[in-house]
Amino acid sequence: MSDPTRSTNPRIIAITNQKGGVGKTTTAINLAAGLAERGARVLLVDLDPQGNASTGLGVPAGNRRKTTYDLLVDEAPLAEVVQQTGTAGVLICPANADLASADMDLVANEKRSFLLHDALRQPAVDAFALDFILIDCPPSLSLLTVNALVCCHSVLVPLQAEFFALEGLSQLMLTVRQVRQTANPTLRIEGVVMTMVDSRNRLSQQVESDARATLGDLVFRTTVPRNVRLSEAPSFAQPVLAYDSQSKGSEAYRNLAAELMGRHPVLRVAEEPVT
Numbered sequence: 375m376s377d378p379t380r381s382t383n384p385r386i387i388a389i390t391n392q393k394g395g396v397g398k399t400t401t402a403i404n405l406a407a408g409l410a411e412r413g414a415r416v417l418l419v420d421l422d423p424q425g426n427a428s429t430g431l432g433v434p435a436g437n438r439r440k441t442t443y444d445l446l447v448d449e450a451p452l453a454e455v456v457q458q459t460g461t462a463g464v465l466i467c468p469a470n471a472d473l474a475s476a477d478m479d480l481v482a483n484e485k486r487s488f489l490l491h492d493a494l495r496q497p498a499v500d501a502f503a504l505d506f507i508l509i510d511c512p513p514s515l516s517l518l519t520v521n522a523l524v525c526c527h528s529v530l531v532p533l534q535a536e537f538f539a540l541e542g543l544s545q546l547m548l549t550v551r552q553v554r555q556t557a558n559p560t561l562r563i564e565g566v567v568m569t570m571v572d573s574r575n576r577l578s579q580q581v582e583s584d585a586r587a588t589l590g591d592l593v594f595r596t597t598v599p600r601n602v603r604l605s606e607a608p609s610f611a612q613p614v615l616a617y618d619s620q621s622k623g624s625e626a627y628r629n630l631a632a633e634l635m636g637r638h639p640v641l642r643v644a645e646e647p648v649t
């Protein structure tokens with residue numbers, strides 16, 4: 375049902391880095407939870423055939439009625455794909471292994487780079503009264519990631535604080551530039567968030583200071599520490615904010631959500647908490 379107090383123009387943010395295992399899904403899940411805790415309504419689009427964001431938010435494989443594959447390849451209506459998660463204020467378009475063949479299945483489709491764009495601009499999106507749409511991208515610069523870059527307002531890049539971290543960024547930035555020159559001229563870099571930071575480790579400190587020297591204000595003030603609670607939470611199908619609310623991981627993602635909402639205030643007529 376439409377709620378007149380809610381924004382109908384959600385900010386769409388693609389969480390992407392073609393490097394695997396850098397914290398994209400962890401950031402997608404916990405940033406979504408952090409934003410929801412501050413009263414925002416969030417849709418997480420799981421765009422990874424691994425389906426980790428879906429599992430981590432309490433939608434097990436057997437409960438995924440329709441998936442992002444149906445949304446893109448069969449153009450299923452968004453309302454048929456979106457599901458509730460175990461976290462109040464967070465909805466999900468779940469994914470499963472079907473999505474692995476989307477590249478091939480879409481090869482002859484002329485609109486293939488615009489499918490997510492079109493799906494998220496259906497008038498039916500308004501009914502969800504969303505403030506943010508976060509897209510959890512797969513670890514590649516494939517057609518799926520291109521769909522995310524074409525449809526989003528901005529890109530949020532988790533960067534693991536380890537050697538070579540910055541090298542992978544140039545390929546991503548090149549792809550962003552190409553998409554900007556063609557399909558999405560207003561595409562912006564939302565920011566780079568340092569993940570798995572170990573403040574006692576000299577290399578970790580060095581990578582962070584290199585990133586700040588090279589990228590300046592593009593790097594979020596908030597950094598995400600290496601925190602075992604963050605890696606445990608998905609096996610309990612919960613964001614860390616629910617699994618261990620007082621952990622360092624929870625604190626970091628709360629801060630990241632606050633930093634992001636500081637830039638993109640959620641405009642509402644009535645200030646009521648989300649239930």
Ligand SMILES: Nc1ncnc2c1ncn2[C@@H]1O[C@H](COP(=O)(O)OP(=O)(O)OP(=O)(O)O)[C@@H](O)[C@H]1O
Nearest residue numbers: 394395396397398399400513570599600601604605
């Ligand atoms: N800050 C952190 N502290 C400790 N463990 C973390 C942290 N962030 C992520 N992890 C763990 O590191 C692994 C990779 O994280 P995650 O799945 O979020 O990365 P990803 O970039 O989405 O990976 P992929 O590229 O495969 O999609 C996971 O086991 C996750 O639990």
Ligand SMILES: [Mg+2]
Nearest residue numbers: 398399422426
């Ligand atoms: Mg992932």
